[in-house]
Amino acid sequence: MDAVIVLSGGMDSAVLLAHEISMGTRVAALSFDYGSKHNPRELPMAREICARRNVGHKVVGLPFINELFASSLLQSGEAIPEGAYDADSMKSTVVPFRNGILIAIAVGYAESVGASRVLIGSHSGDHHIYPDCRPEFNAAIDEAARLGTDDAVRVAFPFASMDKREIGDLGRTLGVDFARTWTCYKGGELHCGTCGACDERKFALRHDQGLDPTRYLK
Amino acid sequence: MDAVIVLSGGMDSAVLLAHEISMGTRVAALSFDYGSKHNPRELPMAREICARRNVGHKVVGLPFINELFASSLLQSGEAIPEGAYDADSMKSTVVPFRNGILIAIAVGYAESVGASRVLIGSHSGDHHIYPDCRPEFNAAIDEAARLGTDDAVRVAFPFASMDKREIGDLGRTLGVDFARTWTCYKGGELHCGTCGACDERKFALRHDQGLDPTRYLK
Numbered sequence: 338m339d340a341v342i343v344l345s346g347g348m349d350s351a352v353l354l355a356h357e358i359s360m361g362t363r364v365a366a367l368s369f370d371y372g373s374k375h376n377p378r379e380l381p382m383a384r385e386i387c388a389r390r391n392v393g394h395k396v397v398g399l400p401f402i403n404e405l406f407a408s409s410l411l412q413s414g415e416a417i418p419e420g421a422y423d424a425d426s427m428k429s430t431v432v433p434f435r436n437g438i439l440i441a442i443a444v445g446y447a448e449s450v451g452a453s454r455v456l457i458g459s460h461s462g463d464h465h466i467y468p469d470c471r472p473e474f475n476a477a478i479d480e481a482a483r484l485g486t487d488d489a490v491r492v493a494f495p496f497a498s499m500d501k502r503e504i505g506d507l508g509r510t511l512g513v514d515f516a517r518t519w520t521c522y523k524g525g526e527l528h529c530g531t532c533g534a535c536d537e538r539k540f541a542l543r544h545d546q547g548l549d550p551t552r553y554l555k
Numbered sequence: 556m557d558a559v560i561v562l563s564g565g566m567d568s569a570v571l572l573a574h575e576i577s578m579g580t581r582v583a584a585l586s587f588d589y590g591s592k593h594n595p596r597e598l599p600m601a602r603e604i605c606a607r608r609n610v611g612h613k614v615v616g617l618p619f620i621n622e623l624f625a626s627s628l629l630q631s632g633e634a635i636p637e638g639a640y641d642a643d644s645m646k647s648t649v650v651p652f653r654n655g656i657l658i659a660i661a662v663g664y665a666e667s668v669g670a671s672r673v674l675i676g677s678h679s680g681d682h683h684i685y686p687d688c689r690p691e692f693n694a695a696i697d698e699a700a701r702l703g704t705d706d707a708v709r710v711a712f713p714f715a716s717m718d719k720r721e722i723g724d725l726g727r728t729l730g731v732d733f734a735r736t737w738t739c740y741k742g743g744e745l746h747c748g749t750c751g752a753c754d755e756r757k758f759a760l761r762h763d764q765g766l767d768p769t770r771y772l773k
Binding site for chain 2: 395397398400401402405406407432433434435436437438440441442444445446447448449468469471473474477478480481482483484485486487489490
């Protein structure tokens with residue numbers, strides 16, 4: 338195995354998986370059920386993506402996050418705020434050190450299966466309210482992985498210099514079926530179309546140009 | 556809450572907890588059931604220590620480690636090797652990136668409960684075969700925690716410059732009941748007395764001077 342990809346079932350990691358496969362990377366996928374409101378929507382997408390591409394896939398349950406952690410993103414938390422990502426209210430959606438935890442587990446799993454890389458779909462548009470998506474954090478967790486595995490595993494962020502629309506465009510050229518990816522934080526039957534995450538998805542998938550196959554509530 | 560301590564039920568973290576309490580730190584304890592052979596012995600010790608000292612305590616289950624990771628320390632792994640820690644064979648006891656994973660979870664929990672520090676009982680005698688116990692790793696994971704929490708949480712290793720015997724001596728002055736801590740990797744009814752971990756415990760607790768209250772098989 339070359340790499341372990343953290344696959345949420347969202348559009349960024351779905352494109353990253355397609356991109357790596359197109360380059361010949363032998364990849365195993367790891368998803369996490371940590372009790373977010375949208376886990377029940379995105380995890381079936383992750384399973385479907387892996388089944389269709391014949392990629393080995395494990396779903397790791399982390400129920401303690403929903404039980405012990407505080408965030409509106411979690412099923413145990415308050416309602417997801419409306420509106421744009423940069424609103425102060427969106428800070429309630431931070432799950433403390435979530436990416437730190439998911440990456441650490443992926444690093445241990447990668448070492449166990451002999452993969453030398455962990456791949457994360459973070460991109461340049463990931464919002465500043467999420468400290469564990471920033472470039473400085475990415476560099477630090479990679480260094481911790483390198484030192485903590487005796488140089489066996491590195492953490493890579495191949496989309497670090499791309500924005501979400503560039504990722505959408507790349508995915509279109511790779512034939513990614515975006516209708517079978519999930520973004521909306523609310524986790525309803527359909528994408529709500531109005532939360533900060535949906536706003537961004539629409540922009541990324543060129544909704545206004547008729548290129549977005551997503552069915553939105555609004 | 557001032558700090559979250561990762562409490563295994565072993566002697567090092569038991570002494571660290573007593574030490575922090577003696578200094579007036581308000582501390583919450585976090586233990587992990589990751590499927591090691593000695594988890595069934597050490598977790599009841601961790602529970603007992605917290606109950607006796609009136610410390611809030613959570614046990615986080617990480618069953619995926621035993622299912623997906625490769626290590627002789629795990630219930631799913633081969634037998635624990637005999638003999639000294641520095642033997643090449645002891646490398647089989649490494650659980651890939653275990654401390655990285657446990658620390659990352661403790662960082663997220665600390666931020667959730669408003670604690671600014673995560674305390675780890677790693678010490679200078681922790682063996683070089685465990686890369687995620689080394690000072691360089693400790694510094695890197697602290698940096699990742701700092702950046703990934705917007706400076707809300709730091710990871711501290713108060714015993715970093717002490718060896719295990721110094722920790723034992725400190726624990727004795729603090730009244731730690733070492734008979735109610737667990738070290739042996741084999742997880743039998745009694746400490747085996749012959750594995751690398753037991754060897755070190757005997758030295759640390761001054762077994763040859765009659766100061767070690769542990770009942771050993773040999």
